[in-house]
Structures are given as structure tokens and as C-alpha cells.
Amino acid sequence: MIGRLTAFPAALAAALVLATPACAFMVYVSNEKDNTVSVVDSETMQVVKTVPVGQRPRGITISHDGKLLYLCGSDDDTIEVIDTATLEIVGTLPSGPDPELFVLSPDGKTLYVANEDDNLVTVIDIESKGVLSEIPVGVEPEGMGISPDGKIMVNTSETTNMAHFIDTSTHEITDNVLVDARPRFVEFTPNGKEAWVSAEIGGTVSVIDTASKEVTHKIMFEIPGLRAEAIQPVGVRITADGKKAYVALGPANRVAVVNTETYEVEKYVLVGQRVWQLAFTPDQKTVISTNGVSNDITFIDIATDEPVQSVTVGALPWGVVVSPN
Amino acid sequence: MKSTVPNTLAAFIGLFLASVNLAPLAAQEAAPAKPAAKAAAKPAEQISIGYLRAYAPQLALSVLDVPPRDEGVAGANVAIADNNTTGRFMGQEFVLDVVEVKPDADVAAVFKEMVARGERYVLADLSPDQLLAIADIGRDAGVIVFNVGATDDRLRETDCRKNVFHTAPTRSMLADGLAQYLIWKQWPRWVLITGSHDKDKLFAEALKRAATRFGGQIVAEKVFEDTGTARRTDSGVVQIQRQMPVFTQDLPDHDVVLVADESEVFGTYVPFRTWIPRPVAGTAGLTPSAWHPASEQWGGTQIQNRFAKVSGRRMLAKDMSAWTAVRILGEAATRTKSADPATLEAFIRDPKFSIAAFKGQKLTFRPWNQQLRQPIFLGDGRSVVSTSPQEGFLHQVSELDTLGVDQPETQCVLK
Numbered sequence: 099m100i101g102r103l104t105a106f107p108a109a110l111a112a113a114l115v116l117a118t119p120a121c122a123f124m125v126y127v128s129n130e131k132d133n134t135v136s137v138v139d140s141e142t143m144q145v146v147k148t149v150p151v152g153q154r155p156r157g158i159t160i161s162h163d164g165k166l167l168y169l170c171g172s173d174d175d176t177i178e179v180i181d182t183a184t185l186e187i188v189g190t191l192p193s194g195p196d197p198e199l200f201v202l203s204p205d206g207k208t209l210y211v212a213n214e215d216d217n218l219v220t221v222i223d224i225e226s227k228g229v230l231s232e233i234p235v236g237v238e239p240e241g242m243g244i245s246p247d248g249k250i251m252v253n254t255s256e257t258t259n260m261a262h263f264i265d266t267s268t269h270e271i272t273d274n275v276l277v278d279a280r281p282r283f284v285e286f287t288p289n290g291k292e293a294w295v296s297a298e299i300g301g302t303v304s305v306i307d308t309a310s311k312e313v314t315h316k317i318m319f320e321i322p323g324l325r326a327e328a329i330q331p332v333g334v335r336i337t338a339d340g341k342k343a344y345v346a347l348g349p350a351n352r353v354a355v356v357n358t359e360t361y362e363v364e365k366y367v368l369v370g371q372r373v374w375q376l377a378f379t380p381d382q383k384t385v386i387s388t389n390g391v392s393n394d395i396t397f398i399d400i401a402t403d404e405p406v407q408s409v410t411v412g413a414l415p416w417g418v419v420v421s422p423n
Numbered sequence: 424m425k426s427t428v429p430n431t432l433a434a435f436i437g438l439f440l441a442s443v444n445l446a447p448l449a450a451q452e453a454a455p456a457k458p459a460a461k462a463a464a465k466p467a468e469q470i471s472i473g474y475l476r477a478y479a480p481q482l483a484l485s486v487l488d489v490p491p492r493d494e495g496v497a498g499a500n501v502a503i504a505d506n507n508t509t510g511r512f513m514g515q516e517f518v519l520d521v522v523e524v525k526p527d528a529d530v531a532a533v534f535k536e537m538v539a540r541g542e543r544y545v546l547a548d549l550s551p552d553q554l555l556a557i558a559d560i561g562r563d564a565g566v567i568v569f570n571v572g573a574t575d576d577r578l579r580e581t582d583c584r585k586n587v588f589h590t591a592p593t594r595s596m597l598a599d600g601l602a603q604y605l606i607w608k609q610w611p612r613w614v615l616i617t618g619s620h621d622k623d624k625l626f627a628e629a630l631k632r633a634a635t636r637f638g639g640q641i642v643a644e645k646v647f648e649d650t651g652t653a654r655r656t657d658s659g660v661v662q663i664q665r666q667m668p669v670f671t672q673d674l675p676d677h678d679v680v681l682v683a684d685e686s687e688v689f690g691t692y693v694p695f696r697t698w699i700p701r702p703v704a705g706t707a708g709l710t711p712s713a714w715h716p717a718s719e720q721w722g723g724t725q726i727q728n729r730f731a732k733v734s735g736r737r738m739l740a741k742d743m744s745a746w747t748a749v750r751i752l753g754e755a756a757t758r759t760k761s762a763d764p765a766t767l768e769a770f771i772r773d774p775k776f777s778i779a780a781f782k783g784q785k786l787t788f789r790p791w792n793q794q795l796r797q798p799i800f801l802g803d804g805r806s807v808v809s810t811s812p813q814e815g816f817l818h819q820v821s822e823l824d825t826l827g828v829d830q831p832e833t834q835c836v837l838k
Contacts, residue, residue, distance in 0.1 A: 258509040259754075260509070279785060299777075301785075327784035
């Protein structure tokens, strides 16, 4: 287990890290409560730096070249841009009020932001830092997903309980699909044929066929000894080969592993308390969960679906993203 | 005897409806107004929701606790706006029809007018007797009533009605939520000071029931007689500082002072003025409620921001009970894609019906008496201290059923 490296003498660990440089990625975790971003080395699984940022950082993503981090500073009504080389804040983007989550277009040029308080999705051109459009959606927009070809963007609204399908060329809503209560997150399958939408209070994940806009499957979760109300799906990530989906189950303190062919839950991985968001390492060997109440993140080995190690970060870790290189 | 909505309130509501989905009224720096996205292809179906309230200005021991003029109604308005945001995608439009009467008014005539206008759903913020009067008229007219104000257990028990749903919690739910926390804290010995009015006694009964249920011990009881007093006077605090220690001097040793003073005669004067230093809970000190104006957990920040922007004040428990009732109708209309009252009612009556209301889990109705199951917030004047049910209070159906009268004990026969 790579986790045991941390018990080795530091010099030996460093030597091993140097021997396998391709495996080390930087993991960036937004800590909602103490206004910081924790930077964690994926190889040593240790916090290498804590960066002070704006107020109430939540959604976090990274440019495709790995050079810039984008961070929703919810209470500052702005998106901060952080240089990953210096870990300095180098600029802001006009997010609109109370940005919570966003998604970067596949070409890396456009950021789609959910503005929770104003029932809007704001479309931002990153280069010019200009607002291209504000799209009125349902009450409390949150989840943001984009198709691999970048043509369809899906936003979920937490009190309207819909997935809004938006044409990225016209910025118009084309379809509204009802899902279960408090939809939090959208993830497209790599082939673009399905959008998976988690519902926190509904306790389900709806699989929407992106051609017919019908809910074709509804994934339920059941954990012996745990009351149903504690199972609250939030973050969803699907492996690059499209075979497995990981679903963070909130106060159930577990990540569900779902077979994307059968839509059956194959395993529940115990992580930390109130697990919300997930991110893969680019080599697809590890998935990392943010565990808000226990103030840590958990590295899960994808080959075995076993938790490898938990690492303490800042207060109320919310979002997570991993450097692409 | 009857007064319809005062012009100011009606104008406020009209203005509010006109501004739904536009820029927030109060936010100076807000983005430019953004009208509805795409107009629905066909004209929107209108769903009207009535709101009947008995209102008179109330006094309180602290000026901070004087109920706002639009308590409850403001919550319903925010839910109407929320429903209309969703309604744009559904071709549905919600409107609120507020009617206000005096507390001692004969509500039957007013309610009949609302029914004649076509109201099929009415939120009621009335006394128990007024509520029963309209429930029975409504039952024959196919009207469903949402009780958003009355906490009386009898409305869910011996006086339960098939066409009444309760989004307000009961006194027993509130008392149980508080008692669970005190037991969890291992503060089991209580003294109970009760006001001399009927509703004070009802809450005291609920606290005594909770003590029996969860292992609390009421070691002494006292009644604080209402001898008629001005609630706030210029130098009143000087006297109170001397009177309250003496009033509590003869009580046996205890962990907590419980106060049952819904009438606002003395409760606020108990904390920090007792003979021995003890925490106070009940209607003063640590208080159980359906909502707390400072709750930000479970997405609460969002409803709080939304509410504060349009209402100019914080959201109170009655606002949340009214918001939830209107959202229940909105949820039914969205999910059934219908404005037909029978369709909506059938959907709400379905045992699988649930609603999200910023309380960390889905809320459902108890099928035997149509009481909304809900966590209870415990807060002081500033912040949320805890929410019940507390860890370790288990139940075979729902842990929320550890709060209030449970199915095996119910006296309700819905009719």
C-alpha cells in the first residue's frame, strides 16, 4: 500500500517519490469553513501547503493544462483564479452572486456557474473575463455537468428538483427533466449517452438518457444498520473507461461503487463523516473523497475499491480537484 | 367582524408577485432584472392558494419577540415565488389569496366566501376552534386545509380531520425534542414553572409527558399567576431582578428550569434571574421550534437569504410552516403536472409523498393523523444549539416518530 510510505523515514519516502515522478499529482481541496485550499501530494498523501482564499470556498476545478485553479468563493460572490505554480491568487472572474458549483467546457474556454441565490446559471468567457449569458433556471441551482463534446450543459435546481438541459450554442434550456428531491450533482458518462443526477434528499441517482431525456434507471442505496434518511447522494464520478461510478453518500459516511452496465451497487466504501465530493487522479488509479464533518479526505484504490488512507485537511472540506499532470 | 387584507398588505403581495424572479427588492448591487426565460407555449394554469389568518397585534416581554405583521404570510409568499420559478417550466402559476380576521371572529362566513371564490387549498393560522369550524365546512366542499399555526395536540388526536394536514409541529413534538436534548446532556432533574393561562398549561402538560417518556424527573412545579401587568415598563427590570430570585428560592435542587409561558407573561424574565444558577428551557432560554432564524445547515442559508431579501426580516417558525405547506402543493403540481385538486390531493395522500424543507432529511406525513414529521430545532435567541431527534433515540419506523404522539398511542380516527 502506498499509504504506508508515510511511516517510512522521510528520506526513503522522498527517494521513492523521485523514482516514480509520474505518479505524483497535486490534490486541491476547498475547505468551506476556514477559507483555505489544502494542497495534498497524491503520492505521499501529505498536505504540502494550505492556501488562504476568499470566503466560503466550495466548487473547485482546474484548467486543462493544470496551470490555473478556479474556486467559487461563495460569500465573496466571486471566482478566484489561483496559479498552481505559485499558489497565489492571480485574478477573479465575475461569477454572479453566491457561486457554488461550476463546470469547465471541454475546450477550456468557458465556465458555467450555478448562482444559488438568484436562480441563474452564469456563462463566463475565461479569456475576456466577460459574462456571455445569464440563464434563468429553477430554484437553487447547484449541480453542473457538461457533455464530453461540450454541446449540452446540464444544471440541477435543488428546490425545483429538475435537471435543466441547456444548449451551449444558444444558451437556451431545451428540456427540463424531473428528478428526486434536492438534486446536487450531474456527471456525464464518457460516451455522452447518459447524465447521472444525484438527489440528496430523495436518496437516489437518476440516470437520464441524453437523447430521449427520459430517466431510464433510478439507483437506490441500502446499507444494513443505517436508516434510509442518512443516505444522501451528492458527488458522482464515472471512470474514464465508463465502467464504474462512484457516488458520495453524505451522512452515510460511505462512497457507493456502482456497476454502470447493471446499475447495481457493488460495494460501499467506508470513508469519513459527511462525504460530499469526489475526484479521480488522472491515472484513474485513485478516487479521493472529501469528508466534511471529519475534516479529512480519503484516498480509495480503484483496483480494489478499498480505502487506502485518510488525510486531515482544513475545516469542512467541500470540493476536490486533482492536477491533470 | 371581518376585515379582509389591509390595503398595504395586499399591495405588498401584489408587488411581490409582480417581482417574482426579478431582481431582489432589497439588493442594491443586484444584477439587472432578468425576466422569465421562455414563455410557456400555452397560457399558464393558475393554482390559487388561500391563506386565512386570525390576527391581532401581540405583546411580548421583549420587543425583539413581538410577532412581525406578516408572520407566516411572508413564508407563504416566498414559497409562491419558488413554485412560480418552477412553474415557468411547467406552465403553472401560483397565487396567494390572503384573508385576515380578528382572533375572536366567526371564521365560517369568511371561509365560505373563500370557497365560493374557488379556493380548494387553504392555509390556516387560526385558533383550534376556528380551525375545526372551517375544517368541517371545507370537508363538504372538497377543500383541504393546511394548519400552519396551531400546535394543539387535540387537532391531531381527538379532533383530527381527514381534510386537515398539519405542517406546524405539535406541543408534544416540541416538548419531546427539548426533553431528548436535556436527557442527552444528562440534565434529568427539572423544575417546571407554568403560566396561568390555558395554552401555558397545555405546553406544561406536554413537558410532563416528555419527562415520563424520556426519563426526566420533574422535582417541583410552580404556577406563575398572571395578575395583570404591563409587559414592558420603564423601570420594570429593577423589580424583576428582585422578584424572580425570590420566586425560585424555595425550589428543590435541579438541573434545569423548565418554563411554560406561551402567553409571554414572565418566561423571558427567568434566565439569569433564578435563585441558584441553572439553565432555563421551554418557552424561554433554550426553545424548541419548527425553524430557527439562524439555521444555515442543510442548505438553510439559501432559503434564509431568499426570505430575508424579500421580507426584510429573518425567517421564523411560522414562516417555515407556511412555506412548507405552499411547497407541498407546488411539489404535487410539479410532479403530477396537474392543477386538478383531486389529482393534487391524491398525490399528497400517497404514503410515499415527501417534501424537502432544509431540515436534513425528507419530511413525510404521519398517515394516521396527517401531521408532518419534522426535526425540531433547539435554539436560544442567537443560534441553533441542536436539532432533535437526538442520537440514540431509536424508532422502528422513523426516528422522527420519537417526537410527539406515535401511532400506537394515537386517538385520531380520521373522518
